[in-house]
Amino acid sequence: MSAVVAEVVALPASELIDRLSSIGGPEATRAREAPSTGGDFPDLVGAVPGKVVLRLAPFPSGALHIGHGRMLFINQHYREKYDGKILLVFDDTIGSEEKRVETEFFGLIEKDLEAAGVRPDAVFYKSDRIANFYPWARRVIDKGGAYVCTCPAELLRENRARGAACAHRSQTRDETIEEWERMLANAYGPGEAVLRLRTDLADPDPAFRDRVLLRISDIDHPRVGTKYRVWPMLEFSWAVDDIELGITHVLRGKDLVIEDRMQRYIWDLLGITGPPFLHWGILRVREAKVAKSKAYREVKSGLFDGWADPRTWSLLSLDRRGISMDAIRSFILSFGMSLSDIEVPAETLYAENRKRIDGTTVRRAFVADPVRVEVDEFPDGLSSVVLSNHPDRPELGTRTVSTGPGFFLARKDLEGRAGTEVRLKDLVNVELPALLPPAGGTIRARFTSRENKRIPRLQWVGASGARPVDILGMEGEHTAGLGEATLAEAHPGDILQFERVGFVRVEKNWTPGASPLRVVFGHP
RNA sequence: GCUCCCGUAGUCUAGUCCGGUCAAGGAUUCGGGGCCUUCGACCCCGUAACGCGGGUUCGAAUCCCGCCGGGAGCACCA
Numbered sequence: 337m338s339a340v341v342a343e344v345v346a347l348p349a350s351e352l353i354d355r356l357s358s359i360g361g362p363e364a365t366r367a368r369e370a371p372s373t374g375g376d377f378p379d380l381v382g383a384v385p386g387k388v389v390l391r392l393a394p395f396p397s398g399a400l401h402i403g404h405g406r407m408l409f410i411n412q413h414y415r416e417k418y419d420g421k422i423l424l425v426f427d428d429t430i431g432s433e434e435k436r437v438e439t440e441f442f443g444l445i446e447k448d449l450e451a452a453g454v455r456p457d458a459v460f461y462k463s464d465r466i467a468n469f470y471p472w473a474r475r476v477i478d479k480g481g482a483y484v485c486t487c488p489a490e491l492l493r494e495n496r497a498r499g500a501a502c503a504h505r506s507q508t509r510d511e512t513i514e515e516w517e518r519m520l521a522n523a524y525g526p527g528e529a530v531l532r533l534r535t536d537l538a539d540p541d542p543a544f545r546d547r548v549l550l551r552i553s554d555i556d557h558p559r560v561g562t563k564y565r566v567w568p569m570l571e572f573s574w575a576v577d578d579i580e581l582g583i584t585h586v587l588r589g590k591d592l593v594i595e596d597r598m599q600r601y602i603w604d605l606l607g608i609t610g611p612p613f614l615h616w617g618i619l620r621v622r623e624a625k626v627a628k629s630k631a632y633r634e635v636k637s638g639l640f641d642g643w644a645d646p647r648t649w650s651l652l653s654l655d656r657r658g659i660s661m662d663a664i665r666s667f668i669l670s671f672g673m674s675l676s677d678i679e680v681p682a683e684t685l686y687a688e689n690r691k692r693i694d695g696t697t698v699r700r701a702f703v704a705d706p707v708r709v710e711v712d713e714f715p716d717g718l719s720s721v722v723l724s725n726h727p728d729r730p731e732l733g734t735r736t737v738s739t740g741p742g743f744f745l746a747r748k749d750l751e752g753r754a755g756t757e758v759r760l761k762d763l764v765n766v767e768l769p770a771l772l773p774p775a776g777g778t779i780r781a782r783f784t785s786r787e788n789k790r791i792p793r794l795q796w797v798g799a800s801g802a803r804p805v806d807i808l809g810m811e812g813e814h815t816a817g818l819g820e821a822t823l824a825e826a827h828p829g830d831i832l833q834f835e836r837v838g839f840v841r842v843e844k845n846w847t848p849g850a851s852p853l854r855v856v857f858g859h860p
Numbered sequence: 861g862c863u864c865c866c867g868u869a870g871u872c873u874a875g876u877c878c879g880g881u882c883a884a885g886g887a888u889u890c891g892g893g894g895c896c897u898u899c900g901a902c903c904c905c906g907u908a909a910c911g912c913g914g915g916u917u918c919g920a921a922u923c924c925c926g927c928c929g930g931g932a933g934c935a936c937c938a
Contacts, residue, residue, distance in 0.1 A: 375873060395938050432937045489936055497862090497934075530936050541863035543934035551936040570938055593864065594933055617866075618931075670873065670887070676866045677931050684872065684888050694901070727895075728902060749898095762896055793896055835897050860900045 375672020380414060380585045381612050388420030389584045392449075392456065393427045393574075396441035398632050399643035399650040400448040402664070406619050409668045411587055412454045423581060424449065424456035428463045430553045430567040437463075439558040444643065448651050452661050460581065462573055463559045469568045470520065472576045473531055473550055477516055481605045482549060483507040484515035486529045496545045499537045505546070519552065519566055526552045526565075533572075535601060543594050547571065571598040575610075579603075583611050590615040590675055618677040619668070621685065623810075624649035646810045646856065657810075658831045658841030658858040663689035686859035693831055693839060698725040698732055700826075701797050702805055702834035704817040706744035708778040711766050714741035715783065723762055735822050739763060742799030744818050747772075749794045757784055761793040795836055804852035807840060816852070823853050831858070 380388065390411045394404060415422050424446070428437045442461075449456065476482045485492065485504040495502055507515070519529050530551040537545050549572040552565050568576070571594075578586060578599065588595075596613040603610040631648040634640040644652040654664060667688045671678060721739055725732040743760065755770040766781040801821030806814055819834070823846060826832065830842040832855070844854035 376875090393938085397938085427938060429938080432935080435937045485936095493935080527936060532936095539863085541934075542861095543863065545934090548936050553936080567936090569936075589932095590865070591932060592938085595938095597864095615865090622871090672873070674866085674873080675931095678872065680872055681870095681889080687888055690901075697901095699897080699901090726902095727897070759896075788896060790896095792898065795897080833897090833901070836900075837897095838900075 375670050375674060377410075377413060377417075377669075377673055378614070380418065380614070383418050383420075383585065386419045387584065388414065388418040389423065389582050390415060390420055390587060391423045391425050391578075391581065391583050392454070393425045393588075394445050395427045395431070395435070396437050396439075396445060397431070397435055398441060398628055399444050399648065399652055400452075401628065401631075401648065401650050402621055402624060402654070402668075403619055404448075405452070405651055405664055406616060406668050406671070407587075407589065408449065408452050408454050409665045410616060410673070412452075412665075413669060414585070414587065420584075421457040422454065423458050423460060423583070425460045425577065425581070426462060427570065427573075428461055428557070428559065429466075429570065429573055430555050430557055433555070436555070437558055444652075451655055452651060452665075460577075461559060462577070463557055465573075465577065465580075466560070466564045466567065468580070469550065469573060469576055470566070473516065473568075473572070474513075475606055476533070476549070476602060477509065477512050477531075479605050480509050481534055481602070482531050483512045483534055484519060484529055485532045485546075486524070489527065492530075496537075497542055499542070499545065501537055504532075505534065505537075519550075522565060524552055526554050528552065533598070533601070541594070544597060547598060571595045572602070575599040575602040578611055579608060586611050586613045588613065588615060590617050614673060615675060616671075616673050617675045619671060620677075620679045621649065621682050622679055623682040640812065645812060646808065647812050656841065656843070657856050658693070658839060659685065659689045660692055663692055682859070689859065690839075694833075695726075695729060696732070697831055697833045697839060698735075699727070699835050700823060700832050701737075701795055701820040702807075702817055702823075702837055703744050703746040703749075703795055703797050703819075704807075704815050704837070705747040706797065706802075706818045707747050707750055707772070708799065709743045709745050709766075710778060710780050711741045711743065711764075711783050712780055713783040714739075715764070715786070718764070721763055737820050737822060738798045738800045740798065744797045744799060744802055745794055746817070753792065757789075757791055759789055759791050759793045760796045763796070765789055765791065803846050805846075806852045806854050807834075807837075808843070808854070808856045810857060819853060826853055826855075 392407060392411055394400065411422055414420065426442060431437055473482070483504055484507065485502060487502050487504065491502070516531060518524065519531065530548045532546045533549050535544055535546055539545050548569055550566050550568050553567050554562060554565060556562055574595065575598065593615060599610060631640065635643055635645065635648065640647055643650050644656045646653050646657060651664070655661065663685065667685045718739055720736050722734050722736050724730065724734055750768065750772055754768055754772050757765055757767045759765045764786050765784045767784050768781050769779050772779060797818050797820050802818040803821060803823045805817050805819040805823065808814055826842045827845055828842050831839060832842065833839050838860040839858040840855040841858055842853065842855050844851060846853040
């Protein structure tokens with residue numbers, strides 16, 4: 337029975353509703369009326385459970401970031417809903433000078449997917465499939481749907497804006513075939529000739545007028561080198577591969593809407609019925625200001641600490657900060673398939689993560705910029721104290737830490753409190769001296785009482801056994817401080833809450849005399 | 861400028877297709893209180909929204925028209 341309950345509790349609300357509805361009865365009604373916390377995901381038209389095939393198509397030029405996360409988790413959501421398959425298709429056509437394919441990112445992206453728990457059912461590389469695009473191009477040409485244009489790119493653009501035809505547009509089909517063969521036979525250099533789709537120059541959408549299907553590039557591809565010179569554009573390659581790979585539903589960002597129309601246009605021309613398209617809007621996390629290209633530069637230059645640097649906001653970096661993929665998934669799915677562009681504060685993601693870790697995360701004391709405080713008249717026999725690991729969760733146990741008379745307090749906590757009585761949290765009350773010391777100095781405070789007074793309560797670390805700690809912050813900055821002695825037992829991967837600082841993830845354990853405890857700041 | 865898309869509280873979202881059960885639900889933020897985690901955890905309570913103007917209707921967040929605002933595309937990038 338309990339196993340059944342656990343299973344039901346673990347189900348996403350949408351699936352719960354589906355299942356209850358299939359059972360029928362009053363439960364179904366209640367579930368349907370229950371308020372939804374998540375976003376809305378429409379049914380996929382024509383989807384047959386077990387037969388749905390989706391695809392992820394990243395361009396290997398960087399680590400996946402939270403925006404890509406939306407692609408990942410939406411596809412994953414539908415895969416689960418319909419018991420479908422997900423193909424990972426690296427969109428590694430030749431790109432451009434600015435946007436290059438790099439080998440290292442194939443592995444990195446597969447790692448990202450694994451971390452996200454999205455296991456593709458198969459992996460493909462566009463670059464393996466280039467030759468196959470040529471006969472398809474020929475089919476389009478045979479239908480009279482394309483022509484070879486040798487206009488310079490700028491002229492092509494101008495004509496497109498004006499809706500003007502160039503001389504090449506009136507090519508006969510045979511001429512096009514001949515020119516196309518010449519393109520394939522290396523008669524043209526890069527930029528000298530392209531195969532263009534013949535749409536309608538009067539099309540109201542200037543973006544849709546005679547777009548380019550294939551072009552010539554001599555860029556050295558990391559997987560296939562210079563084996564091919566004629567490369568497909570994204571739209572054409574997908575017009576082919578969405579059919580060849582048997583994709584049943586294309587889910588993509590709304591920046592790609594015009595590509596839908598291109599693909600459909602080509603399919604109509606060839607008498608093919610392709611899959612339907614669904615889109616989502618742009619998702620931005622307010623704090624994630626670093627653009628992908630900048631992150632790329634900073635990682636390359638070494639200014640950032642690799643793709644897991646917190647400043648990249650890559651999925652890898654969030655994992656490093658102890659933000660679970662499950663939290664990221666819920667966060668992302670809460671936006672549904674909305675087409676409006678959204679900017680959401682990172683706090684919303686943090687809240688999602690907190691729900692998962694707060695109840696199970698032990699509390700530890702840490703003070704930044706520590707000031708040594710000697711407490712005069714500190715009670716004899718109070719050499720240690722038993723503290724709860726979690727204020728509301730006794731089941732998380734306790735730990736014993738050694739106390740005074742020597743302590744470290746955070747300088748920030750001391751500021752403005754000279755000469756006042758404060759409480760060392762969970763311990764004793766002391767009176768601070770009238771003057772605070774310069775950096776590195778020691779102050780003497782005086783023990784006053786042990787009663788629980790409602791006065792400012794300060795975080796403290798017992799001087800005996802205090803461990804050095806280094807926190808890597810979200811801006812890549814390091815904060816040095818001291819933590820309680822129990823931190824000697826913290827291991828890489830542990831998630832802790834430094835009280836009044838925030839949740840951190842341990843990256844490197846403390847080693848006597850060699851290394852401080854290194855942690856990465858997660859979130860408040 | 862042209863094309864397409866989107867407008868529910870500070871932010872995100874449910875509801876809009878099939879008008880009444882929505883004097884609009886949830887999350888987060890914010891405010892107040894609690895707490896030996898004060899600011900920034902956690903718990904409790906609370907504030908807060910249908911972009912504007914017309915129309916249809918007994919009745920509109922939901923349907924129609926106009927306006928305004930925001931975004932994306934207009935690359936031989938993806």
